[in-house]
Amino acid sequence: MHSAVVREMPAKDLQMPQSTDARSRVLLIDDEPNILRTFRYCLEDAGHRVATATDPEQAEQIVQSDVFDVCFLDLRLGNTSGLDLLPKLRQYAPWMRVVIVTAHSSIDSALEAMRAGAVDYLVKPCSPDQLRMAASKQVQARRLEQRVELLEKDDSLLAATEMESESPAMKMVLQTLRQVADTDATVLLLGESGTGKGMAARAIHRASPRANANFATVSCPSLSAELLESELFGHKKGAFTGAVENKLGRVDQAEGGTLFLDEVGDVPLALQPKLLRFIHDREYERVGDPVTRRANVRIVAATNRDLKEMVKNGLFREDLLYRVNVITVHMPALRERLEDLPVLAERFLLRYAANYRRPARAFTPAALEAIRGYAWPGNIRELQNVIERAVILCSSEEIDVDLLSIAEAAERKSRPRIGDPLSLEEVERSHIRGVMANSPSLDAAAKTLGIDVSTLYRKRKEYGL
Numbered sequence: 001m002h003s004a005v006v007r008e009m010p011a012k013d014l015q016m017p018q019s020t021d022a023r024s025r026v027l028l029i030d031d032e033p034n035i036l037r038t039f040r041y042c043l044e045d046a047g048h049r050v051a052t053a054t055d056p057e058q059a060e061q062i063v064q065s066d067v068f069d070v071c072f073l074d075l076r077l078g079n080t081s082g083l084d085l086l087p088k089l090r091q092y093a094p095w096m097r098v099v100i101v102t103a104h105s106s107i108d109s110a111l112e113a114m115r116a117g118a119v120d121y122l123v124k125p126c127s128p129d130q131l132r133m134a135a136s137k138q139v140q141a142r143r144l145e146q147r148v149e150l151l152e153k154d155d156s157l158l159a160a161t162e163m164e165s166e167s168p169a170m171k172m173v174l175q176t177l178r179q180v181a182d183t184d185a186t187v188l189l190l191g192e193s194g195t196g197k198g199m200a201a202r203a204i205h206r207a208s209p210r211a212n213a214n215f216a217t218v219s220c221p222s223l224s225a226e227l228l229e230s231e232l233f234g235h236k237k238g239a240f241t242g243a244v245e246n247k248l249g250r251v252d253q254a255e256g257g258t259l260f261l262d263e264v265g266d267v268p269l270a271l272q273p274k275l276l277r278f279i280h281d282r283e284y285e286r287v288g289d290p291v292t293r294r295a296n297v298r299i300v301a302a303t304n305r306d307l308k309e310m311v312k313n314g315l316f317r318e319d320l321l322y323r324v325n326v327i328t329v330h331m332p333a334l335r336e337r338l339e340d341l342p343v344l345a346e347r348f349l350l351r352y353a354a355n356y357r358r359p360a361r362a363f364t365p366a367a368l369e370a371i372r373g374y375a376w377p378g379n380i381r382e383l384q385n386v387i388e389r390a391v392i393l394c395s396s397e398e399i400d401v402d403l404l405s406i407a408e409a410a411e412r413k414s415r416p417r418i419g420d421p422l423s424l425e426e427v428e429r430s431h432i433r434g435v436m437a438n439s440p441s442l443d444a445a446a447k448t449l450g451i452d453v454s455t456l457y458r459k460r461k462e463y464g465l
Contacts, residue, residue, distance in 0.1 A: 024135075025050075025067060026049070026139075027050075027053065028071075028072050029054075029072065029074060029077070029082070031074070031077045040052060042131055046132045056084070060092065063092045067093070070099065070142065071093075071096050071099065072134075073089070073098055073113075075109050075113065083116070086116050087117075093246070097119045097138040097141060097142055098117065099119065099134055100122070101121070102122070103123070120138065164343075165340050166339040167338075169332040170337045173329060173331060173332065177207070177329065178207060180204065181207035182207070185326045186298075186324055186325075186326045186327070187204060187299075187301070188301050188303070188325040189300065190302075190328060190329065190331065192304050192331075193378065193381070194382055196331055198262060198302065200329065201215075201217075201258070201262075205257065210298055213257030214255070214256070215258045216253040216254035216259055217260045218232050220266045224268070228268065228271060229274065230243075230247065232251060233251055236286055236288040239288025254295075254297045255296060257297065258299075260300050261275075261300070261302070263304065264301040269315065269316075272316070272320050275320065279320075280323060299324075333376075334382075334383060335375055338436060341371055345387055348388065349387055349399065352388045352392070356391060358391050360394040362399070363398065363399050367399050367400055367404055369401075370406065371406075374406045382406075386405055389405060428459075435448050
């Protein structure tokens, strides 16, 4: 590109508010330093982070050592052609969106470059607004690709469930989530499987200053130590058998956003030192690549395991425990938030009825009684699956008890019978739970039980209700 191609930009043209793509990375490749400097000022003022290269060799080195969303590639690089560099850029970073910059006389070459994988082209000379608009357009396209990739890979059954509750225990959790959301503190979510830990992690992200960036999930129990390290940090081509191309890790995908470590208690011991270093310093290396990188991510972790007990048994590093539990939030089991059962059941019913175009619109009284009386050991996830099955099988507007796969268990466990081999404590706990489930308020439940509200509060705490 020649120095006369782009006009010097007046100061007023550089005054632009911070872009929503503030954490995007842009690479400029041009052999003219003045043009690089002008383009860089323009894009940095728009909120992008910019790197530059003046020749193909430098460009190759930069692309292999960092992650970029967009690249502006000049077709004339001294005595070489950008067309020769484009296939290498595509090999090193297939996710990077390449925009060709060309003169009028090179339109045919630009079209050839687009057939080779470029996504757009700019004609010289281009104005600051044209450059900024081109960058913003491609960054938005890249963000959309990333979100689609995450949605396709992310196995979160609870992502669409709204965080609403009438339960005092859950309301306290929601208040804590709101308080920590606008910080970058690491959060550890504890609770049984299916209690909504993934949903809570997403709620933290949506309420945080990082909401416009990505939310990426790493499912820790599902992979070996080697594959989990690759999933987390990425790998270089040839790093291990099957690594046929460079791969971005979830850390790269979450840049500027939130990284969710699901079931962090299942991280293999061999990988825990690297995870500790990453959480502490936000530094890491891709598998097979010695280059140290830094990440700008907020970390939320979750587990259904007792990490303190694991530390005692030598299964989890004590220093890693200290790093992940800066803020600890206990997600209540579904049996501890009985107030929410009817609302959640109805919400799932209406959602699946719409998804599957089924006629079901309500539960019969017997079905609701079975739902209230069941212990729900699988928590919200189990409730979701039970309702989905019932909706699919229902041919009328009401779901009856016979369509609930938990009906028999609910009947057995809903109320202890006189003479059952149970302690008085178990009978009292079950009776209080049943009365609360069928009362509009705690005051009403206390009145039915013949005790005052303070005693009911104490009983609820004592029995974990």
